[in-house]
Amino acid sequence: MxxxxxxxxxxxxxxxxxxxxxxxxxxxxxxxxxxxxxxxxxxxxxxxxxxxxxxxxxxxxxxxxxxxxxxxxxxxxxxxxxxxxxxxxxLLEGETLGERLRTGALPASKAVECGIQVARGLAAAHEKGIVHRDLKPENLFLTSDDRVKIVDFGLAKLAAAEGPVAEQDGLPTATQATAAGIVMGTLGYLSPEQARGQTVDQRADIFALGAILYEMLSGVS
The missing domain is CATH 3.30.200.20 (Phosphorylase Kinase; domain 1)
Structure with missing residues (x-):
């Protein structure tokens, strides 16, 4: 549309x-x-x-x-x-981390700063039982005031035709996670269990953050 x-x-x-x-x-x-x-x-x-x-x-x-x-x-x-x-x-003003990385690796201090901000955002989401499932540079937005924003929480889960999910106080939870046998996410940032189509939880986001940290420091995706 x-x-x-x-x-x-x-x-x-x-x-x-x-x-x-x-x-x-x-x-x-x-x-x-x-x-x-x-x-x-x-x-x-x-x-x-x-x-x-x-x-x-x-x-x-x-x-x-x-x-x-x-x-x-x-x-x-x-x-x-x-x-x-x-x-x-x-409405965010700035660019995605993916766009920034097209020019090469970030300075180590900047990469660490970005990583810390992403980790804080993930911790807040995981505390409420929400898993991103498709964390990648394109889903990290660098605002004009040097803040990192995680975008598209939960939308990766919607890209696959899964069965109904359970609810806890009206919120999807990490323990209900992604159904086994369904692979979603982006190659290069998938945890081993996610790549195999197994059930995933917040640890998949942490694995993806590690891959992103490597990319920020090395410039290699």
Whole structure:
């Protein structure tokens, strides 16, 4: 689904496209209620054809919206537009770590600083039982004020047609993890058990962070 400038998703007015990928399109938008600019990720329409997947999206968006941490992108809202689900997030200015690494390795001090910020964000998410499952440089955003933000929490899980997940206080938990036999994530950052399609938990995110630290220091992916 491609939205034009001026289109409205409820109170949100689309201003301009920011990018697109396998998980949908991202737009700069204005929240008419609060007078602020936000980013809206509109997921593929195929999500609306799978009730379980749509339900998981709502669960993950609700869980992510409860993650109040400076190193995790803030999720403000979520809903559907013409049967396509969307998530409303804080608007970030800067570049992804993946874009930064195209010019080579980072200075050691910068790599360590980035790693510490990512680890803090992961710790906050894992404490609430939320696992990223697709941690990679493209999902780490370096803001213009030198803060690292983890983006797309939970969306990797939605990319596979898994069975229903259990709930604990309405939140997906790390122990329910990804169903065995399903591989998701990005090659190069997958833990061994994740690559084999086995059940994963927060340790998969820690493994991915180790791979990212190596890449930041060496410049080799």
């Amino acid at each position: 491609v939205l034009k400038s001026g289109a409205h998703l409820g109170p949100y007015e689309i201003l301009a496209p920011l990018g697109a990928g396998g998980m949908g399109e991202v737009y700069r938008a204005r929240d008419s209620r609060l007078g602020r600019e936000v980013a809206i990720k509109v997921l593929p329409e195929s999500f609306s054809k799978d009730p379980d997947r749509l339900r998981r999206f709502e669960q993950e968006a609700r869980a992510a919206s409860q993650l109040n941490h400076p190193n995790i992108v803030t999720v403000h809202d979520f809903g559907t537009y013409e049967d396509a689900p969307y998530a409303v997030q804080e």
